[in-house]
Amino acid sequence: MNPLKVVIVGYGMAGARLAELVRERDPEGERVELTVVGAESRPAYNRVLLSGVLDGTMTADDIALHGRQWARDNQVRLLLGATAVRLDRVARVIHLADGSSVGYDVLVLATGSRPWLPPVGGLADERGAPARGVATLRGLDDCARIAALTGPGVPVAVLGGGVLGVETALALARRGAGVTLVHPAPHLMERHLDPTAGMILAGLCRAAGVRVVTGLAAVRHYPDEGVKLEDGAFVPAALTVVTAGVRPETDLAVAAGLGSAEGVPVDDRLRTTDPRVHALGDCARVGDAPSGLLRPAWEQAAVLADLLTGADRTARYRPSPAVTRLRAGNIDLTAFGAAHLGLDSREAEVLSYADPARGTYAKVALDGDQVAGAIVLGLPDAGAALTQLYDTGRPAPTDRPALLLGRALPRAVEDDPAHLPDSTVICRCNSVTKADLTRAARVTGGGVTALVRATRASTGCGDCLPRVRRLAGPHDTTGTQT
Numbered sequence: 001m002n003p004l005k006v007v008i009v010g011y012g013m014a015g016a017r018l019a020e021l022v023r024e025r026d027p028e029g030e031r032v033e034l035t036v037v038g039a040e041s042r043p044a045y046n047r048v049l050l051s052g053v054l055d056g057t058m059t060a061d062d063i064a065l066h067g068r069q070w071a072r073d074n075q076v077r078l079l080l081g082a083t084a085v086r087l088d089r090v091a092r093v094i095h096l097a098d099g100s101s102v103g104y105d106v107l108v109l110a111t112g113s114r115p116w117l118p119p120v121g122g123l124a125d126e127r128g129a130p131a132r133g134v135a136t137l138r139g140l141d142d143c144a145r146i147a148a149l150t151g152p153g154v155p156v157a158v159l160g161g162g163v164l165g166v167e168t169a170l171a172l173a174r175r176g177a178g179v180t181l182v183h184p185a186p187h188l189m190e191r192h193l194d195p196t197a198g199m200i201l202a203g204l205c206r207a208a209g210v211r212v213v214t215g216l217a218a219v220r221h222y223p224d225e226g227v228k229l230e231d232g233a234f235v236p237a238a239l240t241v242v243t244a245g246v247r248p249e250t251d252l253a254v255a256a257g258l259g260s261a262e263g264v265p266v267d268d269r270l271r272t273t274d275p276r277v278h279a280l281g282d283c284a285r286v287g288d289a290p291s292g293l294l295r296p297a298w299e300q301a302a303v304l305a306d307l308l309t310g311a312d313r314t315a316r317y318r319p320s321p322a323v324t325r326l327r328a329g330n331i332d333l334t335a336f337g338a339a340h341l342g343l344d345s346r347e348a349e350v351l352s353y354a355d356p357a358r359g360t361y362a363k364v365a366l367d368g369d370q371v372a373g374a375i376v377l378g379l380p381d382a383g384a385a386l387t388q389l390y391d392t393g394r395p396a397p398t399d400r401p402a403l404l405l406g407r408a409l410p411r412a413v414e415d416d417p418a419h420l421p422d423s424t425v426i427c428r429c430n431s432v433t434k435a436d437l438t439r440a441a442r443v444t445g446g447g448v449t450a451l452v453r454a455t456r457a458s459t460g461c462g463d464c465l466p467r468v469r470r471l472a473g474p475h476d477t478t479g480t481q482t
């Protein structure tokens with residue numbers, strides 16, 4: 001039987017993972033003939049680590065997901081710098097910007113998302129792209145552009161104080177730039193934090209050298225001069241970085257009748273309304289599950305790889321609960337569940353602890369004995385313990401102060417993951433549990449490198465690497481973040 005011709009459009013974090021997993025299940029290409037079409041000119045890389053490149057602590061090579069040889073070694077036809085411009089679902093052909101075309105049996109849309117430029121005068125040029133003196137942050141080319149325009153002492157405005165805005169402002173401050181973070185909502189990260197947490201986070205940003213302006217929107221950008229705010233104040237800036245959110249990249253799908261600006265709707269098999277076209281990652285919408293995050297993209301890739309190769313025809317995607325993490329310098333923030341919105345459900349028991357002078361805050365919403373949501377700032381042990389309780393659904397201990405301060409589990413996971421139940425998720429990006437890691441340690445003989453290779457734990461944001469090291473045993477102390 002001829003192999004199924006699968007074409008993946010988009011060689012980002014979802015497309016790259018899908019291609020890897022397909023080849024893992026079908027190494028010789030007997031079942032699937034694979035073509036990947038990527039608009040960027042370089043092999044896929046880990047976008048989540050871009051702020052490390054921005055602050056100069058990482059290089060493009062450090063965050064590469066694939067080397068240049070990867071496609072050749074894995075029988076993948078890789079078209080780099082190739083933008084898909086039209087999808088003909090009747091002829092089952094995808095047309096590329098250079099005039100060529102690729103036929104498919106099954107098409108996978110993995111086109112990700114693109115930064116959104118708010119309707120503020122002077123931010124966009126006539127084509128809708130960032131104007132002179134304005135940048136967005138989505139890829140390595142953006143990092144290079146921002147690096148070229150900033151440096152020690154250069155005034156920079158960052159517009160948008162969500163997770164990406166805070167991370168970007170702190171990264172640029174670490175480069176020595178004079179950063180002003182402007183956010184129109186009354187406090188930072190208002191989609192994830194309540195006002196107290198937002199206020200403490202702003203204090204931590206200020207301590208890291210970032211000027212924070214909240215409650216005021218930018219109304220006009222002036223190239224080489226800066227940004228005017230709605231109260232008439234002026235933020236001087238040689239560069240304005242816009243971090244105001246992303247929108248799913250769906251132009252191709254919409255023109256082919258498969259989605260809207262909100263995303264491409266898919267079912268639990270990642271199928272669009274056309275059974276020969278699938279979508280995953282940031283461009284896809286599964287019900288009202290959260291998107292724009294790495295974990296769903298990689299979980300979806302595993303399901304689709306099972307289905308496309310026939311490795312598991314019963315595989316179905318079930319969204320996992322989202323947990324927001326902010327890691328920047330010394331700031332450690334975790335937020336999830338009901339407390340995300342700062343709204344407390346009437347049934348919930350809400351506990352909180354704040355020490356603004358030390359930059360610490362914990363708020364936990366409990367539904368009976370279940371952790372329903374939390375915001376934890378500057379208390380990494382509490383953040384880890386509460387996340388474990390949330391993930392596993394285990395009852396919260398009755399010692400509420402211990403719960404708030406991170407003494408709810410026998411010992412903090414960073415110190416000793418051996419105490420945790422097998423079902424504990426150690427690597428959230430890759431959905432790797434403690435049981436997966438201990439099984440891999442048994443099979444491979446242990447060692448961080450072997451565990452990472454076997455499970456991919458720590459290859460996303462890299463946060464869990466200390467825990468993976470602890471579970472790997474004494475074999476080696478190396479390991480990788482990417």
Ligand SMILES: Cc1cc2nc3c(=O)[nH]c(=O)nc-3n(C[C@H](O)[C@H](O)[C@H](O)COP(=O)(O)OP(=O)(O)OC[C@H]3O[C@@H](n4cnc5c(N)ncnc54)[C@H](O)[C@@H]3O)c2cc1C
Nearest residue numbers: 010012013014039047048083084111112281282292293294
């Ligand atoms: C700076 C930064 C930090 C982040 N931090 C986190 C984090 O801490 N945790 C988290 O969960 N998520 C984070 N994210 C989000 C995460 O990176 C995305 O959820 C993830 O990259 C989604 O993968 P994707 O493949 O769907 O999209 P992408 O990785 O964006 O890949 C899409 C690819 O498709 C290509 N493409 C688009 N259209 C076409 C076309 N027509 N033809 C060919 N190619 C096309 C694009 O060029 C791109 O290479 C962060 C994102 C950024 C930018």
